[in-house]
Amino acid sequence: MIDPPLERVDLSRLRDDFPILQTEMNGRPLVYLDSAATTQKPVQVLDAMDAYYREANANVHRGAYALAQEATERYEGARGKVARFVNADSSSEIVFTRGTTSSINMVAYGWGLHHLGEGDRILLTTMEHHANVVPWQLICRHTGAELVYLPIDADYMVDLAGLDELVDSRLKIIGISGMSNVLGTIGPVAVLVEAARSVDAIVIVDGAQMVPHSPVDLPALGADFVAFGAHKMLGPTGVGALWGRPERFEEMEPAEGGGEMIRDVGLHESSWADVPHKFEAGTPPIAEAVGFGAAVDYLSAIGMDEVRRHEIDITSYALQRLAEVPDLKVYGPVDPAARGGAVSFTLADVHPHDLATILDQEGIAIRAGHHCAKPLMRVLDVPATARASFYVHSTTDEVDALVSALWEARRLFGLA
Amino acid sequence: MSLDQLYREVILDHYRSPRHSGSLEHPDAHADGHNPLCGDEISLDLTFDGDRVSDIRISGRGCSISQASASMMANAVSGMTLDEVRDLERRFKEMMSIEEGGEEIDVKVMGDLAALQGVRRFPVRIKCADLPWTTLDEALSQRS
Numbered sequence: 001m002i003d004p005p006l007e008r009v010d011l012s013r014l015r016d017d018f019p020i021l022q023t024e025m026n027g028r029p030l031v032y033l034d035s036a037a038t039t040q041k042p043v044q045v046l047d048a049m050d051a052y053y054r055e056a057n058a059n060v061h062r063g064a065y066a067l068a069q070e071a072t073e074r075y076e077g078a079r080g081k082v083a084r085f086v087n088a089d090s091s092s093e094i095v096f097t098r099g100t101t102s103s104i105n106m107v108a109y110g111w112g113l114h115h116l117g118e119g120d121r122i123l124l125t126t127m128e129h130h131a132n133v134v135p136w137q138l139i140c141r142h143t144g145a146e147l148v149y150l151p152i153d154a155d156y157m158v159d160l161a162g163l164d165e166l167v168d169s170r171l172k173i174i175g176i177s178g179m180s181n182v183l184g185t186i187g188p189v190a191v192l193v194e195a196a197r198s199v200d201a202i203v204i205v206d207g208a209q210m211v212p213h214s215p216v217d218l219p220a221l222g223a224d225f226v227a228f229g230a231h232k233m234l235g236p237t238g239v240g241a242l243w244g245r246p247e248r249f250e251e252m253e254p255a256e257g258g259g260e261m262i263r264d265v266g267l268h269e270s271s272w273a274d275v276p277h278k279f280e281a282g283t284p285p286i287a288e289a290v291g292f293g294a295a296v297d298y299l300s301a302i303g304m305d306e307v308r309r310h311e312i313d314i315t316s317y318a319l320q321r322l323a324e325v326p327d328l329k330v331y332g333p334v335d336p337a338a339r340g341g342a343v344s345f346t347l348a349d350v351h352p353h354d355l356a357t358i359l360d361q362e363g364i365a366i367r368a369g370h371h372c373a374k375p376l377m378r379v380l381d382v383p384a385t386a387r388a389s390f391y392v393h394s395t396t397d398e399v400d401a402l403v404s405a406l407w408e409a410r411r412l413f414g415l416a
Numbered sequence: 417m418s419l420d421q422l423y424r425e426v427i428l429d430h431y432r433s434p435r436h437s438g439s440l441e442h443p444d445a446h447a448d449g450h451n452p453l454c455g456d457e458i459s460l461d462l463t464f465d466g467d468r469v470s471d472i473r474i475s476g477r478g479c480s481i482s483q484a485s486a487s488m489m490a491n492a493v494s495g496m497t498l499d500e501v502r503d504l505e506r507r508f509k510e511m512m513s514i515e516e517g518g519e520e521i522d523v524k525v526m527g528d529l530a531a532l533q534g535v536r537r538f539p540v541r542i543k544c545a546d547l548p549w550t551t552l553d554e555a556l557s558q559r560s
Contacts, residue, residue: 349432353454353479354423357538361419370455377455383477384455412423413480 014302015393017042028363031398036181036209036342036389037367038231041291045234048294049287059283061260075286078293079276082241085296086226087217092246095276096284096292099240100208101131103227104175106242106279107204108135109255111225112173118144122173123166123201125150125158125187126379127180130372132206136175145172152379156183156332163195171201178210178226182371182387183332184315184339186210193222202248208232212391213311213340215304224248230288234392235295239288242279249275256281299392307392311341314390318343318399325406327415331380341390344371347406350413352386358412362405364398421534422541423480430528431480436490438473445558449476449551456482456544458551464559467497474548481532481541486548488528498556504529505549512536512545 015021020040023030032040058068060075076091083091097103112122112135122136126149136147148166153159158176174196176187189205196203202224210216211226212233218226225248229240244252254261254272258281263271272278299307316336322328327348333339347355352368359366367387370377377383388402410416443461450457456478463471472490476483489508493501504525511521511533523530535545 351479353456353541353544354481357422357541358419369453383457408419412419413428414425 015395017044017298018393019043019046021393025363025365026361028361031362031364031401033388033390033394033398033402034365034367035391035394036232036387038237039212039234039391040393041236041295042234042298044298045236045291045294049236049291052287052290057287060286061277071286074290074293075284078289081293081296085300086211086243087219088243089219090246092275093218093243093249095242095244095249095279096289097227097240097242097279098238098285099229099231100206100227101135101229101240103225103229103240103242104131104204104206105135106255107225107227107244107252108139110252110279111202111248112136112139112145113142114253115251116143116145116172119170120145120172121148121166121170122146122175123148123150123171123192124175125152125177127152127158127183127185127187127373127376128175128177129181129206129208130374131208132175132177132204133375136173149375152183152185152376155334156185157338158185158188160188160191163191167195167199167201169199171196171199174201174203175206176203177206177208179207179213179340179342180332180373180376181209181342182344182373182376182385184342184344185333186338186340189221189223197222207243209340209342212299214308218243219245230292230295233295234298236288236291239285239292241292246275249279252279254278254281258282260284302392310392310394311390312336314394314396314399315339315341315343317396318388318390318402321399321403322406325403326410328406331382331385341394342387343389344385344387346382346385347409348413348415350409350415352384354413355386355406355409358409359402359405362401362408364402364405366402422538424531424534426528426531427480427484430484430487434474434483434487434490436472436474436487436494439475440471440473443473445555447551447555447558449547449554451478451482451543451547454479454544456547458482458486458548460486460548460551460555462555462559467499469493469496469498469501476548478547479541479544481535481544482547485529485532485545488532489548489552492527492529493552501552501556505553508532508549509546512542 056070058071060072079091083094151159204225205223207226207228211228226243231237261281331344356368440461444464445462458476461473474486
């Protein structure tokens, strides 16, 4: 018997903050194990967005009236909260975007397009999400640069054996996932930062999973850019952030033009506003940014050390319980301290979509598919995996429900 | 709707031992079907003898519903005239869309395919069962 060591976080109280966790799916209490896809939202986030629309809605950085000033203060206040959450030195290191994907694209088109040429190289790993692959493929088309990859080893860690050979003057950008959305693997950011420095390349970290699931000090990480999104950390969809070093932001061109991002506009030429506004063309997602601010407040109140500790506990429990199910194969590091809370698996010849349907009937939401990581699926030699992923509100009871439903899947497929 | 009615034994049998599996060296028609959302894949080869499907071979990867549907479809359409194929196609699409209390499924006509009627109660899975049929549609359209 495994003792679930989860008393540190007052889970029963915390779950009450999430209205959707009180609902049912297919007549069963909802067991939401898809936080790596998107997280559920606590009332504190919903209330902050609602209050913004009820009390303070106006366009930001424009009107001279008091309401517009209030809207601007809430929007910029949210930027300050996100900046403090990642330990940025200043709010201007945070550019609000539409999410992780648009943050990475902003660097690809704002920096990559203007600094890469024929024969230059971009180094990625084979565990990257499509969001950290496809933008670079597009940039290669525009510039004649080429992509090179670090593989994954048998323990599902990034294989650094061939790194030295790939680090030379042709290398201009390294893109690395801080935490894999499929394997849970924590990316070797520090090693890659050091490698990049030796040849003056830049490092962009896909922080979509890393920032929500572990305490971060982005300036100390050593990377040049870190992309992350609100909706994977209790915030709303439609808003994310790009953290960047001030000197890198200065080297970056705006990928989008429009209102808000200008200093002066003539008929043929314009000049740009200062960072971060230079990269925020058009009316931003104001209420969503406010919700993002409330989400990081919520996480800070729990404490990110506690978030991480809970995640290690629940992942550790899940890995042990899943190991009891015959013919179940987990794809990812076995050490809970070396990984995040996304656990991918397959069960005998039961296709992941069939598993997802069976679990759905039990009220359990998991992801089945390629997880926007088709190159990784080819490396793992599977068309798809099932994935259970955890967050602050996940309980051992929910893991137990998952394991029971997997036994039911075995029965339905004649494996019992 | 219980899962036992979805995952009937005959479906699992077709999933694990697909009929008409493989490809043809000189097909008269070929089509690839792909569901980008879930990754199910079907590759389909056909030969004709006049107006009749003389051979059909299917290869693919995917869930039990898509692969069983493909295997059952291949079994059913092999030897059929094009008109018969069109008729079966129509009946299958109808079976996937019947509301509760609707028209009875003609098991004599549908054969093993009737086992897939449970799929319509799982709306997100209907596209899995449909994939081989839309692929067949595409292959047939090449011919006309």
